Amino acid sequence: EVQLVASGGGLVKPGGSLRLSCAASGFTFSTYSMTWVRQAPGKGLEWVSSISPTGTYMYYADSVKGRFTISRDNAKNSLYLQMNSLRAEDTAVYYCARDAVEGGWSYYFDYWGQGTLVTVSS
Amino acid sequence: EIVLTQSPGTLSLSPGERATLSCRASQSVSSSYLAWYQQKPGQSPRLLIYGASSRATGIPDRFSGSGSGTDFTLTISRLEPEDFAVYYCQQYGSSPEITFGQGTRLEIK
Numbered sequence: 001e002v003q004l005v006a007s008g009g010g011l012v013k014p015g016g017s018l019r020l021s022c023a024a025s026g027f028t029f030s031t032y033s034m035t036w037v038r039q040a041p042g043k044g045l046e047w048v049s050s051i052s053p054t055g056t057y058m059y060y061a062d063s064v065k066g067r068f069t070i071s072r073d074n075a076k077n078s079l080y081l082q083m084n085s086l087r088a089e090d091t092a093v094y095y096c097a098r099d100a101v102e103g104g105w106s107y108y109f110d111y112w113g114q115g116t117l118v119t120v121s122s
Numbered sequence: 123e124i125v126l127t128q129s130p131g132t133l134s135l136s137p138g139e140r141a142t143l144s145c146r147a148s149q150s151v152s153s154s155y156l157a158w159y160q161q162k163p164g165q166s167p168r169l170l171i172y173g174a175s176s177r178a179t180g181i182p183d184r185f186s187g188s189g190s191g192t193d194f195t196l197t198i199s200r201l202e203p204e205d206f207a208v209y210y211c212q213q214y215g216s217s218p219e220i221t222f223g224q225g226t227r228l229e230i231k
Binding site: 035037044045046047050059095100105106107108109110112113114115 | 161167168169178223
C-alpha cells in the first residue's frame with residue numbers, strides 16, 4: 001500500500017526556518033517525481049515545488065523561489081522541504097504528493113500525504 | 123501564469139441529481155495536463171480525472187471529464203451522498219508551472 005507521511009510542521013516566527021519531511025513507503029520511491037502542495041486555512045490548493053526522481057531537476061512556485069529548497073534522499077525513501085525566511089502568508093497545511101507516472105512527469109498526483117500544518121506567527 | 127477559474131463557487135444539489143462543474147483557463151491548456159481532484163473536509167485531495175477525461179484508478183464511472191482548449195467540465199451523473207465535497211481542477215503549463223482552480227463546493231440541497 002502506498003503511504004506518504006508528512007511531518008515537521010509547527011509554529012515558527014516570521015523570518016524563521018522549518019524543515020518538512022515526507023516518508024514514503026509501498027512503492028519504489030526513487031522512480032517517481034515528488035511534489036509539495038500547500039493549502040492555507042480555508043483556502044484552495046497551491047503548488048509549491050517539485051523534484052525529479054533522481055533529484056536532478058527541481059522546480060518552484062514564484063512565491064517560494066529563493067526561500068524554499070526541495071530535496072530527496074532515495075536511500076531513505078524521503079522527501080524534504082527546507083523553508084527559510086518564512087512569512088505569515090506561508091501558513092498552510094503542506095502536502096507531499098506523488099506524480100502519477102513512474103519515471104517521468106505527468107504533473108498530476110495520485111497519492112497524497114495527510115499534510116502537516118505550518119503556522120508562521122509572532 | 124495560466125489562471126483557472128471554476129464555476130460555480132458553490133453548487134447545491136440533491137442526491138441522485140446530475141452535477142456539472144466548470145473550469146475555464148485564461149489560456150489554452152493541453153488536455154493531457156488537465157486534472158480534477160475531490161477534497162473532503164479534513165482529508166487530502168483525491169485524484170479523480172487526468173488527461174481531461176480519463177478516470178483515475180478506483181473512481182466510479184458516474185464521474186466523467188470533458189473539454190479542451192480553455193473550457194473543461196467535470197460531470198457527476200447521479201450524486202451519491204459521499205460526493206458532496208470540494209472539487210479542484212489543476213493544469214500544468216510550461217516552466218513548469220502548476221496551477222489549481224479556486225474550487226467548487228458541492229453541497230447538499
